[in-house]
Amino acid sequence: MKENNLPMLAYCEIIKENAVLKKKNKELQRKNQKLKAQIKDLLNEVIYYKYTKKNHNKRPETKRISQKQYEAFRKQILERDDYRCQECGSKYRLQVHHIKSRREHPELIMDEDNCITLCITCHSKTDNFFTT
Numbered sequence: 001m002k003e004n005n006l007p008m009l010a011y012c013e014i015i016k017e018n019a020v021l022k023k024k025n026k027e028l029q030r031k032n033q034k035l036k037a038q039i040k041d042l043l044n045e046v047i048y049y050k051y052t053k054k055n056h057n058k059r060p061e062t063k064r065i066s067q068k069q070y071e072a073f074r075k076q077i078l079e080r081d082d083y084r085c086q087e088c089g090s091k092y093r094l095q096v097h098h099i100k101s102r103r104e105h106p107e108l109i110m111d112e113d114n115c116i117t118l119c120i121t122c123h124s125k126t127d128n129f130f131t132t
């Protein structure tokens with residue numbers, strides 16, 4: 001009779017082990033979900049820190065102008081200054097420099113009196129070259 005019960009006992013052990021494994025699997029799935037939520041929260045904190053707290057170069061909200069508008073404005077400044085750098089007289093690699101930085105004075109972006117034509121070499125020597 002004991003011999004006949006062996007397969008049944010083995011089957012019962014397998015069923016019990018299967019139940020234990022299912023329970024562990026559910027626990028692991030819950031832990032996995034918690035970890036995923038924690039990772040998501042941490043990533044959001046990193047993104048927030050990167051783009052708000054730490055990012056001192058973040059530009060303030062400004063009125064958007066189209067590229068066509070800015071290109072027309074740029075051409076107007078270049079024509080006004082006869083396509084010459086106002087510092088060294090060069091005619092090559094010209095840029096429009098904002099005397100008062102665009103970041104600190106966004107309202108002056110399209111102001112002719114705030115702009116001057118400079119070559120890239122002279123422009124790179126200005127105080128606010130990297131901040132505009």
